[in-house]
Amino acid sequence: MKAKVLIRxxxxxLDPQGKAVERALPALGFEGVHEVRVGRLVExxxxxxxxxxxxxxxxxANPLIEDFEVELER
Amino acid sequence: MIGVIQFPGSCDExxxxxxxxxxxxxxxxxxxxxxxxxxxxxxxxxxFSYGDYLRAGAIARFSPAMEAVAHFAAEGRPVLGIxxxxxxxxxxxxxxxxxxPNEGLRFIxxxxxxxxxxFTGPFGTEVEAGSRLSIPIKHMSGRYFAPGEDLDxxxxxxxxxxxxxxxxxxxxxxxxxxxxxxxxxxxxxxxPHPEHAVDPxxxxxxxxxxxxALARAPQTAAA
Numbered sequence: 001m002k003a004k005v006l007i008r009x010x011x012x013x014l015d016p017q018g019k020a021v022e023r024a025l026p027a028l029g030f031e032g033v034h035e036v037r038v039g040r041l042v043e044x045x046x047x048x049x050x051x052x053x054x055x056x057x058x059x060x061a062n063p064l065i066e067d068f069e070v071e072l073e074r
Numbered sequence: 075m076i077g078v079i080q081f082p083g084s085c086d087e088x089x090x091x092x093x094x095x096x097x098x099x100x101x102x103x104x105x106x107x108x109x110x111x112x113x114x115x116x117x118x119x120x121x122f123s124y125g126d127y128l129r130a131g132a133i134a135r136f137s138p139a140m141e142a143v144a145h146f147a148a149e150g151r152p153v154l155g156i157x158x159x160x161x162x163x164x165x166x167x168x169x170x171x172x173x174x175p176n177e178g179l180r181f182i183x184x185x186x187x188x189x190x191x192x193f194t195g196p197f198g199t200e201v202e203a204g205s206r207l208s209i210p211i212k213h214m215s216g217r218y219f220a221p222g223e224d225l226d227x228x229x230x231x232x233x234x235x236x237x238x239x240x241x242x243x244x245x246x247x248x249x250x251x252x253x254x255x256x257x258x259x260x261x262x263x264x265x266p267h268p269e270h271a272v273d274p275x276x277x278x279x280x281x282x283x284x285x286x287a288l289a290r291a292p293q294t295a296a297a
Contacts, residue, residue, distance in 0.1 A: 013219065014246065016179045059136075062129060062165065065172045065219060 001049050002073040007061045008039035039066075076288055077103040077113040079143065079159075081123035081134050086269060090119040090156065093269035096282065097289045105137040115152040115288035116143055118159030120212075120267060130173060130215045131161030140166055152196050152291035153261045154284060157213055160253070160263030169256055169263045170228060171220035176213070177246025183212040185277060187239035188252050188266060194232035195259015196291030200283055207236075207280035209266040211244060216265040218247035218254070225249060231257060236264055260291065 009015045015037050022036040042060055046052065052070045061068040076094040080087045080102045087102055094100035094117060103110070105123075110116065123134035134140060140162065147153045147168055155163040163169040176182060185208055192203035220228070225248065228234055236253035243250045245265075253264025268281025 013174070014177065016175060016177055016246075020179055059132065060128070062132070062172055064221070065174060 001047075002043070002045050003049060003052060004071045004073070005042040005044070005052070005056055005060055006039060006069045006071065007042065007056075007066050008037055008068075010065055010067050013065055075113050076100040076115045076117060076285075077110060078117040078119055079103050079105060079139050080119075081105045081121070081137060081139075083123045083125055084119050084121035084158070086120035086156065086158075086267065087117075089267075090117045090269040093272045093281065094285050094288065096272055097285045103139055105134075105139045108138045108142045110142045110146050113146070114293065115154070115291060116146055117269075117288070118143065118153065118155040118162055118263075119269070120157030120159060123158055123162060126158075126215075129161075129165070130158060131163075131165040134158075134162045135166035144168060147256070147261050149293075150258060150260050151293055152288050154197070154288050155261070155263035156267055156269060157211075157216075157265055160265055161215065163261060163263045168261050169254055170224055170233070171218055171251075171254060173215050173265070174217040174219050175215045176217055176244070181212070181214045182216070182244050183210070184244070185210050186244055186252075186266060187242050188236045189239050190236055191234050192232060193235040193255055193259065195255050195262070197235065197255065197262045197284060197287045198232065198259055200287035200290065201235075206239065207271075207283075208278040209268055209271045209281050210277075211266045213245070213265055216245040216247065218251045218265070220248065225251075228254060232259070233257065235262055236266070 271281030
C-alpha cells in the first residue's frame with residue numbers, strides 16, 4: 001500500500017525556512033502571503049500500514065519538534 | 075583509554091582523538107563496533123554522520139556503536155557529544171531536547187564565548203561554575219530547543235551546562251543554551267567544539283578541561 005507522510009514544524013516553533021520564503025515572495029510581486037511553513041513529504045510503500053505511526057515517531061519525525069500526518073492511498 | 079566514535083560522514087573524530095590524546099590515550103571506534111570494554115570514556119564527535127539525511131543525527135542513532143554507547147552511558151560512564159555528536163545524543167534520547175536549523179539559516183563558523191553554569195556530574199565537577207570559555211562553533215543546525223516545562227526542570231536539576239555569553243547567542247538557541255547534560259550528568263552534549271580549542275597557538279586551550287573531565291570521570295554514577 002502506498003502512503004504519504006507529511007511532516008511539519010510544530011506550532012510555535014520558529015521556522016526560519018518558512019520566514020525566508022515568505023520574505024522573498026513580495027520581491028517577486030506575490031503580495032499577501034502569510035504564515036509560510038516549510039515541512040517534508042515522505043512517500044513510501046508498505047506491506048503493513050499498521051506500523052506507520054510507530055515508524056514516524058521513531059524515525060521519520062522527531063515528535064519533540066515536528067508533527068506528522070499519515071495519508072494512505074487507496 | 076578514550077574511544078572516539080567514527081561514523082561514515084564524521085569529520086572531527088581525529089581532532090577529538092588528538093585532543094583526548096593530550097590528556098591520556100585515545101583510539102577511534104568504527105560505527106560497527108559494539109565492544110566498548112576497556113574504554114573509560116566516549117566522544118561522539120562532530121561532522122555529518124550519514125549525510126545528516128532526514129535530520130541531523132537521526133540515522134546515526136541506530137548504528138551498532140550507538141546502542142553500545144547507550145549501554146555505556148546507562149552504566150554511569152562518561153560520554154561527551156560534540157556538535158553532530160550532540161545532535162546524535164539528542165536523537166537517541168540520551169540527552170533532552172533537539173537541535174533545529176540556525177535562526178539565520180546560515181552555516182556559522184567562528185569563535186564564541188561560553189559561560190559555564192553550575193552543573194551536575196563529572197564534567198560539572200571539573201569546569202568551574204561561572205568561568206568563561208572561548209571555543210569555536212561550526213554548524214548549520216545548532217538552535218537548541220526543548221519545551222519550557224522541560225527547560226525549567228533541567229535548570230533546577232543542574233542539567234544546563236553551558237550558555238552562550240550574553241549577547242553572543244549565534245543561532246537562536248532557547249535561553250542561550252549551548253550545552254546540556256542528562257539527569258545523572260555523565261552525558262554532556264554541546265554545539266561548540268572543545269577539540270578545536272586545545273592549543274594556545276590556535277587561539278585558546280579552553281576546551282581541554284572537558285577532555286580532562288572525560289579522562290578523570292569516575293566509572294560509575296554517583297549514588
